[in-house]
Amino acid sequence: MPHQTTPPDGEHTQIIIVGAGYAGLACAIECKRKGHQVLVLEKVQKFKVLGDVISLGSNAGRIIARWGLHDKLWDICGHAPALKLHDYRGELIQVQPLPQPLFGAYAYNGHRAQIHEVLFQYALSIGVEIRMDQDVGGYWESAETNKAGVFVQGEKLEADVVVAADGIKSQARQFILGYRDNPRPSGYSIYRAWFDAVEHGIDTDTLTDFLCKDGDVLYGWIGQDVHFLTSSQRQGKSISWVITHKDNTDIQDGWSFPGKIEDVLRIVEGWDPRCAAIISKAPSCIDWKLIVHDPLPTWLSKGARVVLIGDAAHPFLPTSVQGASQAVEDGVTLAVTLKLAGKGDVPLATRTWEAIRYQRVRKSQLLGESTRDKWHRAKPGDNGEDLDLPMPEWLHAFDAEEHAYSVYDGIAKSILEKGYLLPTIP
């Protein structure tokens, strides 16, 4: 893999990144490391400790380890050695080892806000400029000037390329598509919670103390159209649970509301009593409606100078366990293609980036749907490896940075020769 080099003054590609979530930060960090000039604009004034468990697979962990963050993340993450899957009655039906490292790199499973803070501080430490309290209200690009930019707080900002990493409710999506792409309910919701094990009595109840007696663990229960996952983190100090269930509520504006523990308990009536015991220990929970978008026809603006990445381009189901990882891969890949194309050919960089990313992202999105379906349709008596959370080599052994360097020339050449090809949907 080529060394990171800094271009001479005046040849830096100027990049505005909208959103400092996982996608925006990964892109900013890699762009900075590759010598681009980066400005990140983030809507919130200050990040709050929101969310609960998030996973970065070893495909993302491989990149993050390159930033020297392994030790910091390892300390704050969970280390469950296996997923112990049960049927709803509590019969153990499969134990799936979760090897660490996997294909030569570590995965990180921990609190979204804590992991995010590590990435955020690292971005600042390498000199990424991040402006908080910047609610980007519009986007523009110009074929005459070969520039693109954003409108924010009454200002018009300009760059060579704008990366919209503004999450699932992306406003940039409308600029890219030319129409409003309304998400639709997936037919499922998740109740989710994260809380302190000792403060809420997990360690003193014989139905729940298995979560914190013996280091970190990950347990799952599957029933018809429902699955419940619970894990302990940081040597059993923190507990998280998520329960995915059927829900056809029509969602218009938000999708994350306070949930009621009694509603969650109703879902697990008649289940292994450990499930109700764990659920009832949570002081509160979130009702997270799972929405989906049809795959977008493109992630690029007409002039290919405004780009959607992360959830803005391709939201994921949690059962894929890849939303954050694919967001990281997007950012890393884009940093490489922008470097190889150079400041003078940003549209070639973004088109090549899209061609590299599109099918891979779609394939990993579909993996999440098939996992959910196989768990929700399992019959009593089903067991064995077929129920494993898939961790295929093509997904987890992947090195997005190395891959981008190795395929760039061939893809860029074919785009130059044949013109812009719309990505095909498998």
Ligand SMILES: Cc1cc2nc3c(=O)[nH]c(=O)nc-3n(C[C@H](O)[C@H](O)[C@H](O)COP(=O)(O)OP(=O)(O)OC[C@H]3O[C@@H](n4cnc5c(N)ncnc54)[C@H](O)[C@@H]3O)c2cc1C
């Ligand atoms: C507060 C929060 C909590 C979450 N909790 C979890 C969780 O517990 N578990 C889980 O699996 N996933 C969670 N997610 C989603 C998860 O982070 C993403 O699915 C995934 O990491 C992809 O990241 P992303 O950067 O594309 O999107 P996001 O992480 O959603 O980041 C988008 C960023 O863009 C910013 N933004 C949005 N609009 C604008 C604008 N107009 N101008 C400037 N900035 C803007 C947002 O404030 C946000 O920081 C959460 C997301 C958020 C925002």
